[in-house]
Amino acid sequence: MRSLKFTLAYDGTNYAGWQRQPSAPSIQQAIEEALAPLAGTFTGVVGAGRTDAGVHALGQAASANLEAVHTAPTLQRAMNARLPPDIRVVDTADMPLGFHARFHAIGKTYRYRMVTGGYVSPFDRWFVWHAPGQRDVAAMRRAGDRLVGRHDFASFQAVGSAVRDTVRTIHRIEIVETAGELVIEVEGDGFLRHMVRAIVGTLAEIGAGSRSPESIDDVLAARRRASAGDTAPACGLTLVSVKYPQATAGS
């Protein structure tokens, strides 16, 4: 038996998200179907993050225990030959036995692209949120600074989520402004369902002047989803990378 780590890039536009669904295509199902004929005994693939429908990935991580005799690079090539072109395995590595992409992850970085200019490039149309209009980026950065650190993010969790421990640590929120676009990067130890999108939606309202940066403190204290801003659309979000401790860094 071996434990393998797969690093995955995908255009999530045509998928119901990472997780297997009874009647909709998922990334997990596509990966499992590509791996199954190669893997011998095989109990499924675990993803580091359950990306939502329409969310993209540059560096999602997934793990599987299997008995395949192929080398990691051969597995990667064979999987890419089977996968649809909107999902690619960008790296495959042997890991210490028992490696688990979700339990062992210690951090994730997400990127959100928000186009503030008058139009969206045809080449970006599936990968950004079009939210035209000037934003006060300095105010958005001040608000972001108030979110960095260890907080109860219950106000930024999707309504109906079953997760009880809503305390997370955000290490970094960085907003890069280019012509007609804001790129918001959020790095943390873990994220609640819709958390990054709720943060982006709230920052967008602060940038538009309908909330103050200081109001973030009340939003955090409220622990009610309604106190934060709207959830920004899934299409603008990309899971950039997943971090693991050195000990499980693999080959």
Add this chain to the structure above:
Amino acid sequence: MRSLKFTLAYDGTNYAGWQRQPSAPSIQQAIEEALAPLAGTFTGVVGAGRTDAGVHALGQAASANLEAVHTAPTLQRAMNARLPPDIRVVDTADMPLGFHARFHAIGKTYRYRMVTGGYVSPFDRWFVWHAPGQRDVAAMRRAGDRLVGRHDFASFQAVGSAVRDTVRTIHRIEIVETAGELVIEVEGDGFLRHMVRAIVGTLAEIGAGSRSPESIDDVLAARRRASAGDTAPACGLTLVSVKYPQATAGS
């Protein structure tokens, strides 16, 4: 009457090319249909280059004579509201009366993206040619240098093309190598049908070692399409920009 210049970006994947077709969607038709309700008397749109089916544009230029009373920015916004999201008007400018996007163009720059690595990113899958394998980029550059200048490019023109004067000037062929990708930029005063793609296909064969850089001289002298390499796929090609003399640079 006014003459207007439209700068257009498009993802050409779902179009039969620039030029109107009796029974297939074209960029020209989409632009004309977006403009018609805004333009009053209006005799159609002229494109600087007739991009082929599947070819993309970052800066195609088009012109039209019309009687619309709207300002150029208002026309741009209204057209973008009507156009499908894979076509955008990225600039609109009033020009001296009589401006003609094709007759007045003095140069064009094309970019070709060729992925030489093992896989194509899901985000690039419509915009590159996947031609895996190491290439001798120095040999490709030497071959490119032999194409720069004023030559008869008949060997690089699509079979069956009606154009008789096949002499063109290439100002620059630049090959930029990044991890797993070659980007080939070609700038010239004008291009024959399939010319850039035939150049790329020939350079790819030289990079793979199946032709020598010096063989370019014989290919040019032959004036037969069969003497050059295969035509690289349309999806990797993008019309980057169109150049006009200062006098018609517009507002």
